[in-house]
Amino acid sequence: MPRQSPALTKALNGSCAIARCLGVLDDPWSFLLIREALLGRRTFAEFRDSLGIASDVLSARLAKLVEADVMTRASYQEPGQRTREAYDLTPSGRELSAVLIAMKQWGETHVPREAPAKVDARSQGSECQVSSQLIDARGRPVDADKVSFVRR
Amino acid sequence: MPRQSPALTKALNGSCAIARCLGVLDDPWSFLLIREALLGRRTFAEFRDSLGIASDVLSARLAKLVEADVMTRASYQEPGQRTREAYDLTPSGRELSAVLIAMKQWGETHVPREAPAKVDARSQGSECQVSSQLIDARGRPVDADKVSFVRR
Numbered sequence: 001m002p003r004q005s006p007a008l009t010k011a012l013n014g015s016c017a018i019a020r021c022l023g024v025l026d027d028p029w030s031f032l033l034i035r036e037a038l039l040g041r042r043t044f045a046e047f048r049d050s051l052g053i054a055s056d057v058l059s060a061r062l063a064k065l066v067e068a069d070v071m072t073r074a075s076y077q078e079p080g081q082r083t084r085e086a087y088d089l090t091p092s093g094r095e096l097s098a099v100l101i102a103m104k105q106w107g108e109t110h111v112p113r114e115a116p117a118k119v120d121a122r123s124q125g126s127e128c129q130v131s132s133q134l135i136d137a138r139g140r141p142v143d144a145d146k147v148s149f150v151r152r
Numbered sequence: 153m154p155r156q157s158p159a160l161t162k163a164l165n166g167s168c169a170i171a172r173c174l175g176v177l178d179d180p181w182s183f184l185l186i187r188e189a190l191l192g193r194r195t196f197a198e199f200r201d202s203l204g205i206a207s208d209v210l211s212a213r214l215a216k217l218v219e220a221d222v223m224t225r226a227s228y229q230e231p232g233q234r235t236r237e238a239y240d241l242t243p244s245g246r247e248l249s250a251v252l253i254a255m256k257q258w259g260e261t262h263v264p265r266e267a268p269a270k271v272d273a274r275s276q277g278s279e280c281q282v283s284s285q286l287i288d289a290r291g292r293p294v295d296a297d298k299v300s301f302v303r304r
Binding site: 005007008010011012014015016017018019020021022023024025026027028029031032035038039040051052053054057068069091092094095096097098099100101102103104105106107108109110111113115116118119120121122123124125126128129130131132133134135136137138142144145146147148149150151152 | 157160162164166167171173174175176177180181183190192204206244248250252254255259260261262270271280283284288289290297300303
C-alpha cells in the first residue's frame, strides 16, 4: 500500500468535508471495495477474487474501512469449516452508494466504452433503478457543469 | 507519486463506469485539485500554495487531468511578467462537482468536526446552494443507505 505523504495527510486533515471523505476512501481500492460490498460480497476470499487485489493490501484496506466504521467484521462458520471473517457495510458505509453512483454516472458519460455498464444501482425493496441528481434549495434540478464552489 | 500496481491497473480498466472514473481520479490529490479548480484556482502557484502539494506531484497530477480532458491548459501573461500556464476545468471536469458534492455530504454526516464546513456548492447565476440527491426512476427521493448494486 502506498505511504501517504505528510503533505497529503495535512490536506486530508483540514475541516473540509470532501477531504474527510477522502481520508476514509484514500485510494481506488477503497472505492472498489465499497462497490463490491454493495454488490453483496462479504468474505475476504470474495473480495480478493473479484478484484484481483493482493491479500496484504486487501487486509490493510479492510482494516481501515472497519476502523472508519464503514464496515463491520463478523465471524461466521460453515459446517465442517474453520471460522472465517465476513465484512458488512454499516449504514454509514452503505450511504457511500451516493458517491459511487455519482462516479458511475460521470464515467458512463465522460469515459464511454463499447461494453455496456456492468453495475446498476437499485433501491432495496422496490428494485427501482437509482440515479444521482443535483438539486437546488427548492428541489429543482441543477446541471453539474453549472456549479461552483465557494469557501465560507 | 505512488506507482499503480498491475492489479489496480487491471481493476480500473474493466468495463465498470465507477472504475473508469477512478482511472481519472486515482488518488486523493486529484479530487482535491478538482475542488480547488471549482473554487476558482487556476495557476500552478495557486494550486501548490492552497494544497501544500509538492511541485513534482502537482505537475504530474495536472498533466494527467489535462490528458483525461478534465482540465485544459492555457497560457496567460500579466504585464511585465513571463508567460505562465493556467488550468481550467472543461465541462466534463466541472461535472465532477456531482461526485465532490456527494462526498462532501457524506463527510459532513459521517466524519463530523467541530469546525464548520468550509466549502459550499452554488449554482452559477442563481447562487442557490446545491445538494446531491438519489432518486428513483420516477424522480422520488431514495435514501442512500437503502441502495444495493446489481451486476448485469
